[in-house]
Amino acid sequence: MLVLSDEEKRQLKELAKGAIEETLFGKDREKREIPETLKQKAGAFVTLKKRGELRGCIGYTRAVLPLCDVVEKMAIESAFHDPRFNCIVEAEWEDVDIEISVISPMHRIESVDEIEVGVHGIYIEHGGHSGLLLPQVATEYNWDRDTFLEYTCYKAGLPRDAWKLKDTDIYIFSADVF
Known part of the structure; x- marks a missing residue:
């Protein structure tokens, strides 16, 4: 970055x-x-x-x-x-x-344990749908990791638990916000 x-x-x-x-x-x-x-x-x-x-x-x-x-x-x-x-x-x-x-450039994660709320943004892809939330969104709304994932799925037009599906790709990135 x-x-x-x-x-x-x-x-x-x-x-x-x-x-x-x-x-x-x-x-x-x-x-x-x-x-x-x-x-x-x-x-x-x-x-x-x-x-x-x-x-x-x-x-x-x-x-x-x-x-x-x-x-x-x-x-x-x-x-x-x-x-x-x-x-x-x-x-x-x-x-x-x-x-x-x-x-920063995005990278695909293998486990949601890699997500640091307040540090990472999330991009989710599944079945032709995709959604992204910037890192600061989770902090602004005081979300935990699972809630952050659920709202990213929602933004993608997916069921909120789609992040748990095996064929869902999850990417993280960081941001310099000003």
Whole structure:
């Protein structure tokens, strides 16, 4: 996983904010020099919260694009294309906070005992269904490991106990959340 400085994290937040504001208000963004670190490929999610409540969250799980591009694209997707929510509108924008999660590569686990709540996010695949929850979700809701697994299954559209099935693949990853 990329190790980012506080300044690089600030720059990523500015990129996310600028991408949303460009779409929302038609603002032109000033071109900035992007540090080489932010041009490295990485997976990331952009989460939007309005007064602490989820308002959008979309991301890339795999490192297929430069991190700076992922953050800009996922900021726009979270604000305007998350199917769970209406688009962000001008009137609410000042109440919206941006959270970015830069994720490590995922790896398949053999035992759920490998999951550390508060450290790992979970990605579950079974029968053409898949679901992902970021590491901070379990902490925010004070879930134990089994509850975290159940809600990840639920998000995938699976029965809550699908994680116990032999042909279910479970992956974990960590995230730098800021």
